[in-house]
Amino acid sequence: MTDARPVHISTPAEGVLLVAIDRPHARNAINDEVARLVAEAMDRLDTDDTLRAGILTGNGPGFSAGLDLKAFLDGETGEHPERGFAGLVRRPPRKPLIAAVEGFALAGGLEIALACDLIVAARDTRLGIPEVRRGLVADGGALLRLPQRLPRNIAAQLALTGDEIPVPRLHELGLINLVTEPGESLAAAEDLATAIAANAPLGVVASKYVLDHAGSWPAGEIWQRQARAVEHVWASRDATEGARAFAERRPPRFTGR
Known part of the structure; x- marks a missing residue:
């Protein structure tokens, strides 16, 4: 029987929790159910003493396109009352969390990745915060976190134009920890998580x-x-x-x- 839940949890290595958003038909966009399930996974990461690091990824062709705008029109916000958007961005876990990014991380999708401690991305991943092009604003953490991790003028370019910046360039600027070939980000993230989990x-x-x-x-x-x-x-x-x-x-x- 197929598991129809939009978030899947597994432990691919000792001490490592893998959280995978699984709504490929909706570009892994965030609705209220996804936010609730991700928040529950973050609670588990925080409280389970056998877990020492986490990985967040998206199943299918991309990481996440951010807020589910169709759900938004029905009154959903993708917010969790304690952890914020996507069950993560306002209060990330106290243990390290790694984003394994493929395909695209746009709008709130990039903000989810920014809420993680480390980012591993395939070199062809599309990254950007195009909210201003949709009559919105990137208030899920991008405007707060990007100026801390990038030169302000680069953060301003992303925020004010809605343009995308290539992964290799963002790696040069320090936003991306590791760049992989397409399809290899999760394996690289697991290596990082395993290295963290081996420490005190x-x-x-x-x-x-x-x-x-x-x-x-x-x-x-x-x-x-x-x-x-x-x-x-x-x-x-x-x-x-x-x-x-x-x-x-x-x-x-x-x-x-």
């Missing part, structure tokens, strides 16, 4: 927290706030295990404690 969970989560929040900390408090955010890591069993494994020249066995 407490250290990974604390590192992500500091990366996400330090930019908003007052300049005179950054060292103190960082210390408070990571002190439990230094006192953890995993810190002792990491040092012992290094001394004994063996792989560490991290437990997240």
Whole structure:
């Protein structure tokens, strides 16, 4: 029997959660059901101690075309009350999340990718935020996140013209972590996720927290706030295990404690 749900969850490798949007007939556009299911998957990633990293992808020819405009005309917004658009963009998970992008990530689709910590994209992927061409505005995170990751004039070009910029160029500018051949982004994302999952969970989560929040900390408090955010890591069993494994020249066995 075929699973008709628009979001599929699996664990392709130890410690890795794969979340796949599966609405290829609608270009993996986001409706309320997709937002709810993605949010549930992010909750699972956050709370399941056996999971250490996540991957978000889209089944079919593309990653996502953003908001389902047909559903929008019926009153749907693709918003989750706590996590925001697509069940993700306002409150991403506390554990690392990687976007594996093929085909296109346009409008809200690019905003979903921007909510992830790392982006792996096939070199022929179409990336852009064309909302201004549709009488809309890219308020699902693109206007907030793009100027933090790209030169402002490049972010402005994307936002004000609606133009697309090729993946190789965005890789040169630092927005894309890895560029793959078409069809290979998911495998590359799984390699990244597996590498993250092999590390100490407490250290990974604390590192992500500091990366996400330090930019908003007052300049005179950054060292103190960082210390408070990571002190439990230094006192953890995993810190002792990491040092012992290094001394004994063996792989560490991290437990997240």
